[in-house]
Amino acid sequence: MRADRLVSLVLLLRQRGRMTALELAHELEVSTRTVLRDIEALSTAGVPVYADRGRHGGFSLLPGFRTELTGLNHDEALALLTAGTGRGEQVFGLSAALASAMRKVVDALPENNRASLDDAARRFLVEPETDLLSRRLVTEDVSREVMGEVRRAVLHGHKLRLQYAARGAEPSWRTVDPIGLVTVRDRTYLLATKSGQDRTYRLSRVMAAKELPEAAARPAQADLDRLWAERSARFLSEDHLAVLVRINPARREELLDSARGVRAEESDTDGWVRLDVSFEDLRHAVWAIWRLGTDAEVLAPESLRDALGERAAALHARYVHSSDTVQIASTRTPMIHRGTGH
Template sequence: MRADRLVSLVLLLRQRGRLTADTLARELEVSTRTVLRDIEALSSAGVPVYAERGRHGGFALLPGFRTELTGLNHDEALALLAAGSGRGEQVFGLGAALASAMRKVVDALPESHQAAAGDAAQRFLVDPETDLLSRRTVTDEVPDATMMAVRRAVLAGHKLRIHYAATGRAPQWRTVDPIGLVTVRDRGYLLATRSGEDRTYRLSRVLAAEELPEAAERPDRVDLDRIWRERSARFLSDDHITALVRVSPRRREELLRTVRAVRAEGPEADGWSRLEVTFQDARHAEWALWQLGTDAEALAPQSLRSALRDRAAMIVARYGDAP
């Protein structure tokens, strides 16, 4: 870990010039004292880093010093920089690692391409935090220590002990064999088996995690895409309700945030969308569509239409006369 940090420190000084110890500490997520020790280690190793004292002082590299990193062409670097502008790294707790990787990508470019790639990457924005209606995108929050333990167990192939809060149940400790991690619409999931049975855990409900020394019982090779499709199909075949819905374009995203899954979607002549969606149960479907008011219409099943009609009739009756 220290070797990676030393490389990141050198790249920061190369790309930004003179930086204070406090700034380096914030960027590297360590203490100022650690930065000073790292600077001393670099100097001892022959890296030409020097200190400038005074109000505008800091640490800098001698002009012309360059690290030896494999080069990338402009389009390769641009693709990585654009991908790195998204928020997927937040789901698996890889934000600091991504920042370090991006510094290495930029430094690997020929000097003549660095400015052009940096400017081009600024023209791309992938998955911003808010949409055009200023609604914030909700990303699952997982404590760094918990996410690190889960990630280590998945990559090392070790058993994992998790304190999991299933919906409507008290949190319980359970030991699982981790298979892989999946992120869907900024929600992270752990695919695992428990006592040989398939299990899917939402990461935001993992309250604590501990990597165990025992090897996990799992195949050496895995096709996460196939496993996810199979588990999704089984999930949708459970006791959920599927509905055919029309929704206005301005409330479409709101509907999508409440449904369990989207089976099919197509445009309507009036600009609305027709979707076949899955809800947890009839109560969930009625609640979700009621929130959308006249901006959505349940076409099927008839029981859902009747429930919404009866609820609307009760509201009309309640407010039909002056108090």
């Protein structure tokens, strides 16, 4: 790990010029004391790192120490740099590793390609934090320690001890056999088995994790696409409310953001979309559909149609009464004004 950090330090100085110990520490996610030790180690090894004293000082690297990356064309390099600019860099807790890899790619590119590729990569934006309606994308928080332990157990093929807080339950410990990690819409899931039974754990609900030395009981090869499809289908068939709804295509994503899952989708005759979706329960479905107003129409179940109709009737009754009150008050106001001499 220290060798990788020393390489990253050299690449940072090559690409950015003079940097302070504090700036280097922030980029490498270590302390300034560690940076100073690394600088000393590089100097001892003959790497020409020197310090500029004074208010605007820092560490610099003399020109040199570069190799060109051969066999990588312009579009391939652009694809790597663009991937490194997106929010996906946080996936599986590998942001620091991705940043280090990007520095190595940039440093290894021929000099005449670097400037044009840097400008090109800045013209692509992958997964911004908000959409066109200024709705912020919610990224679930998973601690670095938990992610690190889970990732190591998955890669090493070891059993994993989890303290997990299931929905509506107190946190409890369990030992599982990890199979793989899946990230969907900024949520990360652990696919595993427990006592031979399939289990799926949402990492944001893992309070603590510990990789165990025992080998996990799992197949040698894992087809995560197939496993995820099977578990998704099983999840959607469990105790949830199935809803058939017609919706204006412009509001489709808004509905999917609040639904638990999508069973089927097809175009309707009038340009709208017909969706078979699932919700936690009737209350969840009423809340999600009500927000769409007249841009959605529930076709089934009848219990949801009744609940929405009752809510609409109650709202209509309230505002009809309110409108009558306002009208009566407005007719009386001139009489009051005349009586007071205004």
